[in-house]
Amino acid sequence: MLQQFDERNRDLIVSVGGKLTHRDEAGVSPFDSAVQGGDAVWEGLRLHHGRIFRLTEHLARLRRSARALAFASVPSDEEIVAEISRTLAANGMTDGVHIRLTLTRGVKITSGMDPRLNQAGPTLIVLPEFKAPVYDATGITLITSSVRRPPPDSLDPKIHHNNLLPSILAKIEANVAGADDAIMLDHRGFLAETNATHIFFLTGQASGPVLCTPTASACPEGITRDAVLDLAAKAGLDCAVGDYSLTQLYNAGEVFVTGTMGGIAPVTKIDGRVIGAGAAGPVTGRLTALLADLAATTGTLVCDLGAAAAGGDVTASGSREGREYVRPLP
Ligand SMILES: Cc1ncc(COP(=O)(O)O)c(C=O)c1O
Numbered sequence: 127m128l129q130q131f132d133e134r135n136r137d138l139i140v141s142v143g144g145k146l147t148h149r150d151e152a153g154v155s156p157f158d159s160a161v162q163g164g165d166a167v168w169e170g171l172r173l174h175h176g177r178i179f180r181l182t183e184h185l186a187r188l189r190r191s192a193r194a195l196a197f198a199s200v201p202s203d204e205e206i207v208a209e210i211s212r213t214l215a216a217n218g219m220t221d222g223v224h225i226r227l228t229l230t231r232g233v234k235i236t237s238g239m240d241p242r243l244n245q246a247g248p249t250l251i252v253l254p255e256f257k258a259p260v261y262d263a264t265g266i267t268l269i270t271s272s273v274r275r276p277p278p279d280s281l282d283p284k285i286h287h288n289n290l291l292p293s294i295l296a297k298i299e300a301n302v303a304g305a306d307d308a309i310m311l312d313h314r315g316f317l318a319e320t321n322a323t324h325i326f327f328l329t330g331q332a333s334g335p336v337l338c339t340p341t342a343s344a345c346p347e348g349i350t351r352d353a354v355l356d357l358a359a360k361a362g363l364d365c366a367v368g369d370y371s372l373t374q375l376y377n378a379g380e381v382f383v384t385g386t387m388g389g390i391a392p393v394t395k396i397d398g399r400v401i402g403a404g405a406a407g408p409v410t411g412r413l414t415a416l417l418a419d420l421a422a423t424t425g426t427l428v429c430d431l432g433a434a435a436a437g438g439d440v441t442a443s444g445s446r447e448g449r450e451y452v453r454p455l456p
Pocket residue numbers: 169170293319321322323324345346347348349350351384385386387
């Protein structure tokens with residue numbers, strides 16, 4: 127699965143440090159910490175019908191991450207939400223949008239890793255794009271990467287940081303193998319997650335199926351992971367969180383991955399082994415429907431739906447009208 131350019135995103139307006147700019151003119155300073163050392167935290171958000179799913183939880187994770195990295199002068203939730211709303215309004219966006227929200231330590235007075243060189247406060251970047259869930263809903267294939275997820279005493283996954291090189295190295299291995307994504311193990315050899323998503327599997331216990339997922343000791347505390355555990359428990363499915371090995375995954379009745387970017391995606395093959403019946407299983411299908419319903423009916427309102435409708439929302443054909451922003455002449 128290789129994402130393609132979406133024509134609706136050609137003239138995106140992005141917010142960098144409070145400035146709304148066309149995507150071709152937007153810039154981050156070469157002195158910014160994200161450029162200097164990947165010194166930034168981020169969240170992926172999904173906008174459905176004017177609402178962002180689990181926005182409070184995403185902002186809390188962003189804040190915990192920024193606090194762990196000792197960022198100074200982090201903007202309030204209200205300020206962040208206002209900037210998200212402003213950027214969405216500038217794009218006339220209300221639905222079907224993925225937002226990459228980044229908070230860097232900010233611009234340094236000179237290049238160097240020392241956080242004391244940051245004297246201007248953090249840089250907030252709001253990048254919204256029209257983007258459907260990125261995985262093939264009929265199923266994806268995985269291989270196991272040689273790259274491990276680090277333990278908390280190396281780089282704590284509870285910090286949702288921008289140091290994505292381990293994930294990128296794992297993704298390169300998946301690309302070379304012709305797979306969609308790569309499973310990453312923790313430093314002890316137990317399942318952690320994939321390069322971009324959390325992983326779940328269904329065991330066929332004598333006492334009934336159990337939905338299992340690794341602990342969050344070597345993967346982020348996933349927002350979708352939490353939602354799926356919640357939905358599964360409410361649907362009467364037994365759930366377990368623990369240390370699991372690849373062998374358990376190969377022998378599972380169903381496997382799926384979760385994340386904000388792709389929702390729930392069934393996994394049909396891992397390291398050449400066909401999983402279950404080799405197609406999306408019934409439990410995966412049920413949870414996918416429950417999550418879609420939850421995302422469509424809950425969330426924090428961040429758009430003025432009345433104004434968007436009056437100003438020209440996204441049309442079915444994907445064109446936009448009535449936008450506030452005019453691209454500056456070169
Ligand atoms: C490494 C990693 N794993 C999994 C996920 C999925 O987590 P969530 O459901 O919070 O989007 C993300 C999302 O940002 C991630 O960065």
